[in-house]
Amino acid sequence: MPELTGDELDLRVRHRMVSQRITVPYELVIHEAALRIRAADRDASRGQLAKLPECSEAGNVTLRVIPFDLDGFARAASTMTYVGGAVPKLDTVVRDVPHGSAFIDSEAQLGAFRTRFRKVEAVSLDPERSRDLIDRLSKEL
Template sequence: MREHSGLTVADAGKEFGADRTRISNIEAGRVGVSADRIRALAAIYAYPDSAHVETLARMTEERGKGWWEEYRGTLSTGALDLAELEHHAARITVLQVVYIPGLLQTEEYARALFGQTVPELPPLDVQRRVSFRMQRKRVIERNPATPCKFVIHEAALRMIFPGRDGQRRQLERLVEMSEHDGVTLHVIPFAAGAFPGANSSLTYASGPIPKLDTVSLDTAHGSVLLDAESHLENYRSILLRTLRISLAPSESRDFIRNTLKQL
């Protein structure tokens, strides 16, 4: 909003009655901001998009009240941000190549996955992360569920993890969830060949309004959130192209069932 107005951080601080550090901290998300202050800043900036302003104002009312807050101080900020992002999203699209998406994982699969963390996690920390991941499924289980589209590569289906029986139970869960209201599941078979984003594990969260769309990238160091339009456009293109080469939902379900038979 400030950039749209052409004001500098120092100018904004003077108009708002705060120093430039305060403005910078608000913009970087290092400090909270109330609905009244969002509206006040928008007025100072003569920002014309009232829908954007009011959506942000409504979000402040829920700040600090989500279920994920019970994990604050014990899990990374990135993990909490991802749960909050999923909670507020109007739609969620996930691309996973090597692992089953977190929202579709069985508890057994998640536990084995966190057991592979380097450095190795103590049992209590593994349990805390598993519990957190299972609670993230609320976005699918609530009524109405958040519409979720999952694009999963065959590599994730073929990896024997955690063990043959565990992978079989995980694939059975995928078949079950593929018939769940609000869930659309696509498989990219090996036969599709190379595709853009093959090295990506990402979640595209469509916000209540397009200006609040956000991409979460899953990296070895945790989640990274991106919201610049240039980044969003790139990842929208990646998802569109992966969907073009993936199997339709009914074909994907049959593909998973056939994979199950081969285990």
């Protein structure tokens, strides 16, 4: 079996969480730019966009989108996966870096990333408006 990249593994874990109805809270904030990037033909891209709102119908999944025209998005332009739980000292942030993935778990850095995520979440569209935007983008393809 070929070795998986961090992104491929992350996507498989996310898919498994949703498909197996694991009830761990999962919050996803995605920028409109990422939704507009096509990695395949129009039909495949429409299918990918349709899958996002479908996954967000699970009670433990919250999907929010940051549209291009939204203010208040400074300092949050790179990918971040924040994995947190009941014991904040065990939280970890995964960042994509040129040489692979960086895992961050120091309390000071976690606090900064936690604050950054909450700010990004606060300026993003609510889940219903996010689904509407994704539907509109799918129709534009």
